[in-house]
Amino acid sequence: MTAGPAVAHDADADPTEIDAIxxxxxxxxxxxxxxxxxxxxxxxxxxxxxxxxxxQAAGAYRLSDALELVSGSSQQNNxxxxxxxxxxxxxxxxxDGGGEYYVDGFIANRGSAPARDPATIERIEILKGPAxxxxxxxxxxGRVNMVTRTPRFAPRSSATLTLGSFGTQRxxxxxxxxxxxxxxxxxxxxxEDSDGYRDHxxxxxxxxxxxxxxxxxxxxxxxxxxxxxHYDSPFDRGVAAVGGDPLALPPSRFLGExxxxxxRARDTRHQITGDIALSGGWSLIGGxxxxxxxxxxxxxxxxxxxxxxxxxxxxxxxxxxxxxxxxARVELRGEVQAFGTHRxxxxxxxxxxxxxxxxxxRNPTAANPYAIDIFNPVYGVSEALPLLPSxxxxxxxxxxxxxxxxxxxxxxxxxxxxxxxxxxYEQELLxxxxxAVSVAEDEPVKFRLGARYALTDAVSVHANWGESFQxxxxxxxxxxxxxxxxxxxxxxxxxxxxxxxxxxxxxxxIEKSNVLTTDPADANFLAPVGSLRSRGVEIDASLRLGRQWxxxxxxxxxxxxxxxxxxxxxxxxxxxxxxxxxxxxxxSGGPGREWSLSGGVGYVGERSGATDTSGLLLPDYWKxxxxxxxxxxxxxxxxxxxxxLLDEHYAQSSYNSNWIYPGAPxxxxxxxxxxx
Numbered sequence: 311m312t313a314g315p316a317v318a319h320d321a322d323a324d325p326t327e328i329d330a331i332x333x334x335x336x337x338x339x340x341x342x343x344x345x346x347x348x349x350x351x352x353x354x355x356x357x358x359x360x361x362x363x364x365x366q367a368a369g370a371y372r373l374s375d376a377l378e379l380v381s382g383s384s385q386q387n388n389x390x391x392x393x394x395x396x397x398x399x400x401x402x403x404x405x406d407g408g409g410e411y412y413v414d415g416f417i418a419n420r421g422s423a424p425a426r427d428p429a430t431i432e433r434i435e436i437l438k439g440p441a442x443x444x445x446x447x448x449x450x451x452g453r454v455n456m457v458t459r460t461p462r463f464a465p466r467s468s469a470t471l472t473l474g475s476f477g478t479q480r481x482x483x484x485x486x487x488x489x490x491x492x493x494x495x496x497x498x499x500x501x502e503d504s505d506g507y508r509d510h511x512x513x514x515x516x517x518x519x520x521x522x523x524x525x526x527x528x529x530x531x532x533x534x535x536x537x538x539x540h541y542d543s544p545f546d547r548g549v550a551a552v553g554g555d556p557l558a559l560p561p562s563r564f565l566g567e568x569x570x571x572x573x574r575a576r577d578t579r580h581q582i583t584g585d586i587a588l589s590g591g592w593s594l595i596g597g598x599x600x601x602x603x604x605x606x607x608x609x610x611x612x613x614x615x616x617x618x619x620x621x622x623x624x625x626x627x628x629x630x631x632x633x634x635x636x637x638a639r640v641e642l643r644g645e646v647q648a649f650g651t652h653r654x655x656x657x658x659x660x661x662x663x664x665x666x667x668x669x670x671x672r673n674p675t676a677a678n679p680y681a682i683d684i685f686n687p688v689y690g691v692s693e694a695l696p697l698l699p700s701x702x703x704x705x706x707x708x709x710x711x712x713x714x715x716x717x718x719x720x721x722x723x724x725x726x727x728x729x730x731x732x733x734x735y736e737q738e739l740l741x742x743x744x745x746a747v748s749v750a751e752d753e754p755v756k757f758r759l760g761a762r763y764a765l766t767d768a769v770s771v772h773a774n775w776g777e778s779f780q781x782x783x784x785x786x787x788x789x790x791x792x793x794x795x796x797x798x799x800x801x802x803x804x805x806x807x808x809x810x811x812x813x814x815x816x817x818x819x820i821e822k823s824n825v826l827t828t829d830p831a832d833a834n835f836l837a838p839v840g841s842l843r844s845r846g847v848e849i850d851a852s853l854r855l856g857r858q859w860x861x862x863x864x865x866x867x868x869x870x871x872x873x874x875x876x877x878x879x880x881x882x883x884x885x886x887x888x889x890x891x892x893x894x895x896x897x898s899g900g901p902g903r904e905w906s907l908s909g910g911v912g913y914v915g916e917r918s919g920a921t922d923t924s925g926l927l928l929p930d931y932w933k934x935x936x937x938x939x940x941x942x943x944x945x946x947x948x949x950x951x952x953x954x955l956l957d958e959h960y961a962q963s964s965y966n967s968n969w970i971y972p973g974a975p976x977x978x979x980x981x982x983x984x985x986x
Contacts, residue, residue, distance in 0.1 A: 331435070332812050334379065334852050334862055335361025339432075341533065343583040343595045344414040344457045346435050348643070348653055349717045349727045353760040355772050355805040356382075356816040356848060357452075360434045364860070367895045367908045369937060369951045369979070370428055373411075373454075378912050379893060380436045381848040381864035382452065384885045385914075387965040390545040391511070392575055392605065394425045395963070398438060398452040399818060400844030400870030400885045401797075401825060410780075412455040414535070414581060416599040421633030421665035421705075421783065423603055424541035424575035427517040429482045429500035432459045438848075439801040439818065440758050440776025447731075449778045450799025450820040451844070458535050461494035461523040462486045467986045474979035477505035477512075489522075496521045507974050508546055509564040510689075514572070516540035529587035534580070541575040544568070545609035545629070548964075548971035550684060552619055556919055556928055556961045561972035565622060565682060566610040568689050573607025573629065596640035605631040610694070612968035613674050615684070622684050622968075623674035625834075626694035630668035637661040653717040663707040665783060670697040702742040705783055709735040715758070723764040731756045737781055739791045748791045754779045768808050775800040782826055787835040795838075797822030810854045819845040830877050830921040833966040840874035842882060858897055865890035878923040884963050886915035886930070893935075902944035909936035919964035926967045931960035933973070946984050953977045 331351040337359070350357065358380045360370075370376040373394040377383035386395040386402050386409065395409055396402065402409040410417050413426075438452035447453065465487030472480040479502070486496035500517040519537040546566060552558035583597030606629060613625045641657035672694045674680045680694040715729030737750045758776035765771060776799065782792035799820030806813045821843040829837035846868035853861045866889055870882035893910030911934045919926035937951035957976040964970045 331357050331359050332807075332814070332850075332852065333359045333361060335359075335364035335433075335860075337361050337433070339462065341457075341460060341531075341583075343531075343533070343585050343597060344460070346415075346437050346455060347641075347655065347715075349655070349715055349729070349760075350437055352717060352725060353727050353762055353772060353774055354437060354439050355762070355770065355803050355814050356438045356801065356850065358436050358850065360436070362432055364862070364895075365428065365431070365434065367860075367906065367937070367939075368893055368910070369935065369953060372428075373426055373434070373456075376434050377436065377454075378891050379862050379864070381850050381866040381890070382438055382868070383436070384868075384889065384917070385963045386884050387963050387969065388425075388971055390547055390573065390609065391543055391971075392424055392541065392545070392573065394419070396454070397882075397885055398436075398454070399820060399846065400868055400882050401451040401820065401822060401842070409454075412453060413579075414458050414583060414599075415455060415597070415639070416581065416637045417635075417661075418456075418579070418599075418601070420635050420661075420663055421603070422575075422605045422631045423577050423601075423633075424539050424605075426456060427500050427502075427515065427539065429484065429517055430458055430498050430519045430537060432457045439816070440760065440774040440799060449780070450776050450797055450801075450818075450822075451778075458519070458521070458537075459484065459486075459496065459498055460521050460533050460535060461496040463488045463494045463525075468983060470981055470983040472979055472981035474504075475977045476507050477503075478979065479503050480981075492524060492526050494523045494525075506543070507562060507977070508972075509562050510566075510568040511544050511546045511564055514540070514542040530584070532582065532584040534582050536581075537577075537579045539575070539577040541577075542572040544570065545573040545607055545611075545627075546971075547609075547611050547969040550612050550615050550622060550968045551919070551924075551926055551970060552615070552684070554924065554926060556926065556964065556967075556970045557959055557972075559684060559972075561959060561975055563684070563687070565612055565624070565684060565687065567624075567692075570608040570610060570626075573605065573609065575603070575605045577601065577603040590644070592642065592644035594640065594642055596638070598638045599636075601633070601635045603631075603633045603635075605629055610680065610682075614968065616681075620683055620685050621679075621681050623679040623681050624692075624694075625674060626672045626680060626697060628670040628697055630666070632666040632668075634664040635661065650721065651719040653719070655715055655717075657711075657713045659709075659711040659713070661707070661709050663705070663709075665705045667701050667703050667705070667784060669701040671700045672697050699743055703785065704740045704742065705737070706740075707735060707737045707781060709733060709781070725762045727758070727760040729758040731758075731779075733779060735781065737791075739785060741785075741789065744789075746789070750791065750794075752794075754794075754796075769804070769806045771802070771804050773800070773802045778822070782824065782838070784836065786837050787829055787832045792826060792836075792838055793824050795822055795824045795826075810856075811852075813851045814849070816848045817846070818848070819843075827883050828921045828966055830923070833922070833968070837876075839872045839877065842870065842872045844868060844870040844882070844885075846870075859894070860897075861892070861894040863890070863892045877921050879918055879921060879925065881918035883918050883921055883965075884928070886917040888915040889913060899941065902941055904939075904941040906939045907937070908939075910934070914960075919961065919970060920966045922966065924967045926964070928961040928964055928970070931958050931973070932956075933958055933960070945986060946982065949979075949981045949983065951979050953979075
């Protein structure tokens with residue numbers, strides 16, 4: 311099998327651990343303790359790794375920007391602007407809390423976490439299908455793993471200043487290099503202030519990430535990464551549909567109250583990972599991650615639009631979420647020769663979660679509607695009555711996981727994989743307002759199987775099947791704790807890799823139960839869908855012609871439907887039946903005179919905007935982007951870019967008919983990047 315396009319080898323990388331997953335961009339380094347496992351990279355031919363150069367070329371300022379480059383993702387409700395929320399192949403974790411994602415192999419947003427900042431990200435791995443297993447987790451839809459920028463022993467520093475539309479000002483600093491023969495350090499800092507494209511909805515974001523790597527010998531490596539995120543912005547539920555039209559209001563229209571001030575998100579993370587090369591081709595990898603976070607503030611959230619079509623009643627809320635999450639893992643990997651080559655791995659994972667949800671609110675009434683005119687908003691006039699306790703609950707989890715899998719290279723062409731995962735957990739939900747306690751305990755066992763056969767040196771077929779199990783947080787309108795989500799699914803695919811060209815076609819069919827989404831009877835709560843099935847076909851392609859041309863293209867047909875009669879629509883929230891993207895980069899010039907021109911267009915089809923009887927549909931849209939980058943000197947680069955170049959008015963995502971988040975209008979940015 312030839313290597314995927316646009317792959318560059320790092321001198322320190324293990325050649326047996328790279329080039330299996332499709333790499334989009336130029337890979338400069340790979341730490342196996344932070345990345346996907348070997349079985350995933352070999353078996354999941356539909357997975358992609360987005361490297362730093364393609365992320366920069368595409369202007370990926372949010373995770374959603376990056377996910378546009380790969381088929382199978384769809385934007386979900388962003389929790390008032392505070393969450394990276396997405397679905398993979400029609401499935402997400404929760405409609406409000408956000409899809410769970412990994413950072414360096416650890417789930418990084420259990421409970422509550424603010425949107426990630428691109429300054430700390432080296433690459434993003436979109437691991438799809440039942441083989442999308444990161445350190446033992448098996449999910450038939452897939453996972454996202456963001457790999458952090460870590461220290462290098464080669465000195466390098468950069469500073470970037472960005473100015474943009476809506477008063478955006480941003481500074482990034484990144485410096486790395488050796489501290490001694492065995493120590494290297496890195497510091498990444500990002501500071502951003504913006505007025506935002508939504509009236510009265512600015513952003514104050516600060517990110518600090520120090521890291522140290524210790525390599526006493528070639529066989530031992532330990533890396534510490536710290537990260538603190540400071541994210542302040544008004545909590546913003548977007549706009550309301552008028553007469554079934556989600557685009558009736560301008561994208562700038564704010565329906566909250568500026569006087570409620572900013573909601574403040576904080577997230578602090580400490581992580582230590584390491585690997586030890588043992589004798590006989592065996593190695594031990596593992597790590598520990600400890601994270602604390604909070605989300606606090608007041609908001610005026612849309613409740614219901616009155617029959618006159620312009621008077622909107624609102625609900626005042628106060629949030630006080632806190633999370634403490636401790637995770638650890640250790641995995642033994644090896645190689646055994648017996649009827650071919652076996653690459654077994656045995657792992658132990660565990661985590662302890664403490665998550666407090668505190669929500670006070672006051673519902674509107676005819677006597678006290680806390681109302682606003684959506685066409686002519688006047689702020690600071692309407693006042694809500696004093697807040698009342700609504701949700702005050704603490705969830706704790708203790709989970710231990712044992713897993714084993716074997717990647718068996720039967721011949722040069724045939725590879726098989728099998729895995730088993732055993733979980734034992736205790737989940738307790740304490741209702742502080744009533745004293746009620748619910749406890750769930752179980753020991754589920756789940757399996758995965760896969761096969762890959764190389765028809766030629768360039769063309770291969772693959773098939774994967776897997777089961778999944780995932781705990782759900784919180785409780786519904788009745789106060790009952792949610793049961794775990796469970797699922798099973800398969801994928802089959804055909805992929806071809808030639809010099810500079812990679813093409814993959816994958817068909818999938820997945821079914822899950824207890825997937826959380828907006829409660830159709832009460833939009834203030836979540837509710838489980840009895841059964842949700844998603845099936846479809848994906849096409850992904852990437853091209854690189856020499857150093858000049860690079861392009862990626864993708865398309866998905868995805869039918870995601872539920873069979874729960876309590877839901878007014880079978881459509882999965884925010885999941886289009888069709889979507890796709892084309893993005894290309896042209897580079898030219900010699901050292902110190904390089905320049906590049908990039909651009910792309912994305913299409914998102916019509917999709918459901920509500921689970922209730924409104925029948926709300928979000929219309930399809932096209933979104934374009936373009937950028938020009940010029941090296942002014944060997945150390946200084948200028949970049950100008952435009953997102954939503956044609957100023958399309960579109961709905962990015964929705965939670966219900968009254969919480970629709972509009973996409974950003976045309977956004978211009980200019981930056982200067984100095985590198986040394």
